Each structure stands twice: as structure tokens, then as C-alpha cells.
Amino acid sequence: MQSAVLTEPETFEFEERSRPDPGPTDVLVAVGRVGICGSDVHYYRHGRIGDFVVENPLVLGHESAGEIVAVGADVEDVAVGDRVALEPGVPCFECDACRRGEYNLCPDVRFMATPPVDGAFTEYVAWPAEFAYPLPENVSTQAGALCEPLSVGLHAARRGNVGVGDTVLITGGGPIGMLAMEAARVAGASQIILSDVVPEKLDRARERGADATVDPSQEDLAERVADLTRDDGVDVAIEASGAAAAIRSTTEVVRQGGSVALVGLAGEGEIPLDTHDIINGELDVHGSFRFRNTYPAAIDLLASGDVDVEGIIDFEMPLSEVTAAFERTDDPSLVKGMITVGD
Numbered sequence: 001m002q003s004a005v006l007t008e009p010e011t012f013e014f015e016e017r018s019r020p021d022p023g024p025t026d027v028l029v030a031v032g033r034v035g036i037c038g039s040d041v042h043y044y045r046h047g048r049i050g051d052f053v054v055e056n057p058l059v060l061g062h063e064s065a066g067e068i069v070a071v072g073a074d075v076e077d078v079a080v081g082d083r084v085a086l087e088p089g090v091p092c093f094e095c096d097a098c099r100r101g102e103y104n105l106c107p108d109v110r111f112m113a114t115p116p117v118d119g120a121f122t123e124y125v126a127w128p129a130e131f132a133y134p135l136p137e138n139v140s141t142q143a144g145a146l147c148e149p150l151s152v153g154l155h156a157a158r159r160g161n162v163g164v165g166d167t168v169l170i171t172g173g174g175p176i177g178m179l180a181m182e183a184a185r186v187a188g189a190s191q192i193i194l195s196d197v198v199p200e201k202l203d204r205a206r207e208r209g210a211d212a213t214v215d216p217s218q219e220d221l222a223e224r225v226a227d228l229t230r231d232d233g234v235d236v237a238i239e240a241s242g243a244a245a246a247i248r249s250t251t252e253v254v255r256q257g258g259s260v261a262l263v264g265l266a267g268e269g270e271i272p273l274d275t276h277d278i279i280n281g282e283l284d285v286h287g288s289f290r291f292r293n294t295y296p297a298a299i300d301l302l303a304s305g306d307v308d309v310e311g312i313i314d315f316e317m318p319l320s321e322v323t324a325a326f327e328r329t330d331d332p333s334l335v336k337g338m339i340t341v342g343d
């Protein structure tokens with residue numbers, strides 16, 4: 001099978017590898033679609049994300065879906081021919097985090113496209129059947145692949161305790177912010193404000209249902225939020241930009257007793273937050289790391305049509321053009337690129 005392998009920064013090489021053999025509890029999936037995530041682009045450009053360093057050739061891509069072509073001897077719940085979305089993080093099931101049910105926090109998680117675990121820019125992937133979720137007929141393979149960033153959004157909305165009638169500010173209109181918006185809406189938010197510094201992202205957010213948008217490079221975010229909320233502040237802020245200024249602003253724009261979900265990763269880990277705002281206002285500030293128990297909900301929401309993920313896709317390109325596709329993601333007006341593998 002053909003695999004696109006990152007051999008050094010900004011270099012994909014195509015390698016002919018043998019198809020993996022599924023273990024007894026695995027499925028073998030013919031990959032159909034793989035989204036390009038910001039972390040893939042970061043590994044491509046820099047060869048590392050923090051402590052995760054690409055020391056050996058690595059297959060990127062962790063937003064994937066495809067069709068099962070073989071199953072291990074002990075697999076019962078899925079079958080050859082099923083189209084499935086692959087949840088990319090497989091935890092150990094033994095550590096304290098796993099036992100608490102917080103399997104996204106498992107220190108031994110094997111997460112696709114995170115060194116040294118290969119991802120899905122390849123023709124076939126063998127993956128535990130438990131982490132392969134069948135897609136109903138009306139959910140496309142593209143949408144199946146985007147269950148992954150949708151899951152990040154769903155987890156953020158859960159971590160931020162978004163509830164019925166809430167006003168929610170989402171900072172950042174990349175794929176995570178756009179899909180956090182979908183998640184906030186289905187969690188019951190009645191007013192969603194999205195901020196970004198790229199005008200096309202703001203247009204896109206309004207087209208996708210944002211009630212108001214703010215460009216913090218052109219106007220004062222806290223003032224706009226005050227205007228939009230009768231000086232109250234938002235109930236929940238979901239930070240999905242990773243920009244230091246946006247992270248800092250979260251505690252200023254949330255109402256007393258409101259909550260903040262921090263998703264975006266800043267280049268620098270330490271960002272000053274106003275602890276007086278947090279203490280005096282009894283703000284709940286939550287980290288939101290990847291996701292847990294979201295794929296079934298994501299697929300149900302896609303099948304019912306309650307959320308849209310396909311509308312964030314700007315382009316699809318074949319695996320053979322993976323380098324050009326990665327280069328194209330530099331355009332800040334684009335939200336999501338996708339790789340087509342196979343037919």
C-alpha cells in the first residue's frame with residue numbers, strides 16, 4: 001500500500017508498505033477521507049509539537065474514516081463493508097484516568113499521527129474495532145472523518161457546561177471554533193458570538209449561524225460583548241484560537257459565575273489570566289483536552305442533521321498531492337482541507 005510519510009520537516013515521501021494485519025480485536029480499514037488538522041501542519045512545518053518530536057518517519061493524519069475490508073477473529077460488532085469513523089486515540093484501559101472514565105487523559109494513549117504512532121495518510125489502517133464507529137448511510141465519509149474535530153468541539157461545550165438559553169463566545173473561527181459553534185448550538189445556546197481576526201472567517205461564521213461576530217483587531221472585544229449582552233457578559237467562553245490575547249480576554253468577557261473552556265494551545269504555555277476576575281466572579285475555568293465518549297453523539301448529530309461539518313471543507317485533494325494540499329492550508333481564509341485516499 002502507498003503511505004505518505006513525513007521523513008523530515010516539509011518533506012513527504014511515498015513509501016510502499018505492506019498492508020497491516022489486523023490483530024484479533026482490530027479491523028482493517030481502507031482509508032477514504034482524512035482531514036488535515038493544524039497539528040499535522042505543525043508537524044509538517046516544524047517536525048515537533050512541544051515534547052512530541054518526529055524522530056522517525058511518521059504517517060500524519062488523525063481525522064479519518066473509511067471502509068472495513070477485514071476484521072480480526074474476535075471482532076463481532078462491526079463487519080466487512082461497514083463504513084466507519086476512526087477515533088484516533090486508544091487508551092490503555094488500565095490507568096487511573098481510564099478507570100475514572102477520563103480516557104482522554106490516559107498518559108499511555110496511542111494517538112494517531114502523534115510520534116511514534118502512525119496516522120491515516122495511507123491506504124489501509126489496522127485499528128481496534130472498539131474505536132471504529134459505523135456510519136449510517138446518510139453520513140458521508142467526509143463527515144465521518146470530521147467526527148474528530150467535531151468531538152473536540154463537543155467536549156469543549158461539555159467542559160464549558162453550555163446550557164439551554166446560554167450566550168456563548170467562541171474565540172477563533174478555525175475548524176475547532178466552527179465546530180465548537182455547532183456543539184454549543186445543539187447544547188442549547190441561544191446566542192453565539194464568534195471572534196476572529198480574519199474577515200473571511202467571520203463571514204463564514206455568520207453564514208454558518210453565528211448571531212454576531214467580532215474582529216478584536218478592529219474593535220474592543222469586551223466592549224462589543226458588553227453591548228451584545230446588556231453589560232452582563234457571556235455565560236460561557238470557549239477559547240479556540242490559541243492566541244494569547246484571546247485567552248487573556250476570556251475572563252473579562254464572561255459574566256459572574258460563568259465558565260471558560262480553554263481549548264486553544266498557545267505557543268507559550270504560560271498566559272497571565274486575571275485571577276481577581278476568576279475569584280471575585282467565581283468563574284469556572286476548565287481545560288479541554290481532546291475528547292472522550294463523543295463519537296456516538298457526533299454520529300447521531302450528523303445523522304439527524306442537527307450539526308453540519310461538511311460546510312467547513314474548502315478543498316479535497318488526492319493523497320498523491322498531499323504536499324500541495326498542506327501548502328494550501330497556509331491560506332488564512334480557509335478552514336479545512338481534506339485528503340481523499342483510494343477511489
Ligand SMILES: NC(=O)c1ccc[n+]([C@@H]2O[C@H](COP(=O)([O-])OP(=O)(O)OC[C@H]3O[C@@H](n4cnc5c(N)ncnc54)[C@H](O)[C@@H]3O)[C@@H](O)[C@H]2O)c1
Pocket residue numbers: 037038152171172173174175176177195196197198201216240241242243245246262263264265266288289290291332
Ligand atoms: N485542546 C485540544 O484538545 C485541542 C484539539 C485540537 C486543536 N487544539 C488547538 O485549538 C486551537 C484551534 O485549532 P484550529 O485547528 O481551529 O486552529 P486554526 O489555526 O485553524 O484556527 C485558529 C483561528 O484563530 C484565529 N485567531 C487568531 N488570533 C485570534 C484572536 N486574537 N482572537 C480570535 N481569533 C483569533 C485565527 O485567525 C484562526 O482562524 C489551536 O490552538 C489548536 O492547537 C486543541
Ligand SMILES: C[C@@H](O)[C@H](N)C(=O)O
Pocket residue numbers: 037039111114148149152290291
Ligand atoms: C485532538 C487532536 O485533534 C489534536 N490535534 C491532538 O493531537 O491533540
